[in-house]
Amino acid sequence: MADSKRSTLDYGRGVLNFGDEGLYLAVLSDYASQLLVTVKQVESFSASGERSALRDEVALLQNSASYLAADRLSLAAAVLLRALESRQGGRCNEKALAASVCEQARATCVEVRGIVAAGGVKGAAVAATGTEAVELAPELAAEPAPRKCTGCNLQ
Numbered sequence: 147m148a149d150s151k152r153s154t155l156d157y158g159r160g161v162l163n164f165g166d167e168g169l170y171l172a173v174l175s176d177y178a179s180q181l182l183v184t185v186k187q188v189e190s191f192s193a194s195g196e197r198s199a200l201r202d203e204v205a206l207l208q209n210s211a212s213y214l215a216a217d218r219l220s221l222a223a224a225v226l227l228r229a230l231e232s233r234q235g236g237r238c239n240e241k242a243l244a245a246s247v248c249e250q251a252r253a254t255c256v257e258v259r260g261i262v263a264a265g266g267v268k269g270a271a272v273a274a275t276g277t278e279a280v281e282l283a284p285e286l287a288a289e290p291a292p293r294k295c296t297g298c299n300l301q
Contacts, residue, residue, distance in 0.1 A: 160215035
């Protein structure tokens, strides 16, 4: 698992939420593949301006991330939800926040795959294995470069 400064999961709390490490690992295994599907949906809804669908998808993501103890992802999703509900910051801010959610989801996916492959946090490597990085490379490469926009304070 990554160092505590960069870790996306609170593994111990996740195990406690499920009451069984084996069950938690099984759920994490399925969650990793679902995250990439969710990222594509969030990107699609954000690009097309479908705020209601984006809000629904991000709410589900935030709830599942919270229960699985993916704290950074949960927080990024909560911030986007607040922006969508308050309508403050405009579309530029919402797109930047959606990109942040997608970035956190990908980081969580890499960490989860490392933990699952190692059979738990004790066997997990400090960083994702080469295979995982190569497997996610097309997804990570598809991420658009950050861009500056006018009218928002997220530069």
